[in-house]
Amino acid sequence: xxxxxxxxxxxxxxxxxxxxxxxxxxxxxxxxxxxxxxxxxxxxxxxxxxxxxxxxxxxxxxxxxxxxxxxxxxxxxxxxxxxxxxxxxxxxxxxxxxxxxxxxxxxxxxxxxx
Amino acid sequence: xxxxxxxxxxxxxxxxxxxxxxxxxxxxxxxxxxxxxxxxxxxxxxxxxxxxxxxxxxxxxxxxxxxxxxxxxxxxxxxxxxxxxxxxxxxxxxxxxxxxxxxxxxxxxxxxxxxx
Numbered sequence: 001x002x003x004x005x006x007x008x009x010x011x012x013x014x015x016x017x018x019x020x021x022x023x024x025x026x027x028x029x030x031x032x033x034x035x036x037x038x039x040x041x042x043x044x045x046x047x048x049x050x051x052x053x054x055x056x057x058x059x060x061x062x063x064x065x066x067x068x069x070x071x072x073x074x075x076x077x078x079x080x081x082x083x084x085x086x087x088x089x090x091x092x093x094x095x096x097x098x099x100x101x102x103x104x105x106x107x108x109x110x111x112x113x114x
Numbered sequence: 115x116x117x118x119x120x121x122x123x124x125x126x127x128x129x130x131x132x133x134x135x136x137x138x139x140x141x142x143x144x145x146x147x148x149x150x151x152x153x154x155x156x157x158x159x160x161x162x163x164x165x166x167x168x169x170x171x172x173x174x175x176x177x178x179x180x181x182x183x184x185x186x187x188x189x190x191x192x193x194x195x196x197x198x199x200x201x202x203x204x205x206x207x208x209x210x211x212x213x214x215x216x217x218x219x220x221x222x223x224x225x226x227x228x229x230x
Contacts (some may be wrong), residue, residue, distance in 0.1 A: 004157075006164055033217070035218075040222070041202060041222070041223045042220070042223070043158075043204065043218075043220040043223075044220070045217040045218065045219075046219060056217050058217075089158060090158065092158075093205050101216060102160055103160075103165070105150075105157040105158040105159070107156060107157040108156075108157050
C-alpha cells in the first residue's frame with residue numbers, strides 16, 4: 001500500500017563511489033521530484049520530472065543525474081560521491097492538473113559518504 | 115523569488131499547553147502556503163494548506179493556521195498539544211501562478227518538543 005517508496009532507506013559509501021537511489025510511486029501521478037535535506041534539516045528541490053520529461057533542474061552538480069524510465073519511477077544517480085553529498089534525499093510525486101496538486105513524499109534515503 | 119522564514123528553530127512545550135509555530139514568507143507573487151510535519155526518521159506529511167478563501171485553515175491532528183497577507187505570515191497553532199506531536203514542522207510556499215509542476219520552497223524547520 002506504500003504510495004511513494006524509496007530504496008535503499010540507508011546508504012553508506014566511500015568518497016568517489018557511484019551510487020543510485022530508486023523511487024517508485026503507485027499513485028498514478030505524472031510529476032515526480034527529488035529534494036535534498038542537508039544536515040541542518042534544510043529542504044531544497046533538486047529536480048522535477050513530468051511524464052518522464054525534466055521540468056525543474058535546480059543548481060545541482062552535474063554528478064547528479066536523474067533518470068525516469070517511466071512515469072512511476074524517478075531514480076537518482078550520483079557519480080564521484082563527495083562528503084558534502086551526505087544528506088537525506090526525499091522523493092515526492094504529485095498529480096498533474098490545474099492550479100495546485102499536493103505533493104506526496106517518500107520516507108527518505110539517508111546517504112552517508114565517508 | 116520566494117523565501118520562507120521560520121522564526122523559531124526549537125519550541126519546547128508541556129503537554130496540553132497551547133503552541134504556536136511562526137512562519138513568515140517573502141514573495142513578489144501570489145503563493146500557496148503549507149505546513150508539513152516530519153516525525154523522526156520518517157518522510158514529510160502534509161498538515162494543512164492555504165490555497166484561497168478563508169484565511170483560517172484547519173488541518174489534521176487538531177492543527178490550524180491563519181494566513182495573514184498584510185503581515186505575510188502563516189503561523190501554525192494547536193490549542194492543546196500531545197506527546198505524539200513531537201516532530202519537526204516545515205512551512206513551505208508554492209508559486210500560485212505557475213504550472214502544477216511547481217517546486218516547494220521550505221523554511222528551515224521548527225522542532226517541537228512536547229514534555230510530559
